[in-house]
Amino acid sequence: MNARHLLAALLAATSLAACAAGPDYVAPAPPARAEADFIGAASPEVATSPAQADWWRLYDDPVLDALVSDALAANTDIRVAVARIERARASLRGTRSQILPQTSIEGSGTYGRASQARTLPGADREGRTVDAGLSVSYEVDLFGRVSRGIEASRAGLGAAQEDADAVRVTVVADTVRAYVDAASYAEQLAVAQRTVDLLDRSVRITGARFERGLNQKLDVIRVTQLRDEQAAAIPAFQAQRDAALFRLATLTGKTPQDLPAAARERRTTPDVTQPIPVGDGRALLAQRPDVRAAERRLAADTARIGVATADLYPRITLGGSVGTTAVGATDIFAGGPLRWLLGPLISWAFPNQEAIRARIGEAKADTKADLAAFDGTVLHALEETETALSAYRNALLHKQQLASAREAADRAAQVSIARQSRGQIDALDVLDAQRTLAQSEAAYAQATQGVARAQVDLFRALGGTWQDRPHAITSAAP
16 A cells, blocks of 8 residues: 555545444433422512622621632532542543554663574574564544544533533522521520510519519529520520531631631521512523433443444554664664564454444433433422422511510510519519510521521532533533
8 A cells, every 4th residue: 555545545544534433422401391480489588690609798797709719719529529620621632632643662771692593604693683673553434433533522521521510500599508507696696685684683673573582482493494595595505606617627728726717706697688689490400510410421331332332343553654674772773673564453353343333322311311411300300399499488477477476575675574563463474474475586586597508509409500511411521
């Protein structure tokens, strides 16, 4: 085969290389109703405008903004996810290198002695042998083995990027949750302390009335018992607040000692007072990183079917080499020892292809599993969002009802104390009113925390967009 024939064969093979083996990837379509408005969006607490990516800024808290920035920059889970992106990107570079000619340079030098039986009479049996050469090979991607591999690696990189986005969503939500909990427990701690202060006053009043013979000793014991019960809740709130602060430090990549003092100063539970923008089902599926990651994994395994299928057909490699072998270093560049070789190499696993077909079956099974995982991820995203919407709506109703109950309990406690001072009721009635007020105050503080947690859960369910490129399940490119 001369050079002209070899070039013609190369051009013909390259023209056929576009016929890649295996199925072409088509992005799966979610269920039609999945892209509709949310069931829970028909309430005044939320709006159907597009969800906000940097949703934590809706709290309008500069301290929280700084904590989230620290978490995005230094959280250890995010660093692990970013490292996996770098690994996937390196893997893609390695796969892409297969479309380029592969070269190798070899050289060796030996000194030895040949046996007398293999040496011509009068020839020197000892000497140096020098060998050097350059080899070039190029695989003609006739059936798309290399191109499908690149397609799979590119989709794998996309999945790693989406996984990192999912980690960012989780880390931001956990950071806001820890900040909310620390502030909420501080608020509940203050409520418990105010209740104890109020009961201290009742203990003093009841004790003074007992000294004047207006109350019984049992009245003093009962109000003192209630005061001690409320005081016992203070250490528990303090421990829960400390745990939330320590968790916040870990999420932001700091030791507990290095947590900024500003993170400890908030004493009221953060709240979003405006309707939360939630968008619709279509926007949710486009911005949820777990849904996007599942779609990219499906794309990667679909391409791997083509990689496995290409092994059913011949693999053609064009190669050549040039080199020299000389006896003694002085002859290495002489014309005599020069050698060269040019030609194609064809390898084909035929007729026994059962192992290859088994790998194709494995790849197809992986693709079926990925499709099922994608469908399940879509359904889970919708379920999680609808559940979060319902929980948020009912948490707000629960808080509103407890606010009314707290106001009524506060008025009842004030009236009972005034009536006791005039001798119209006994200490037991006052004790019951104060116990009810303490319970209402604590329940309202817990409900406030419940609303804040429900907000964070809703934001977490809505996902987020962390990159400048558009995301769309129905138009994802491999």
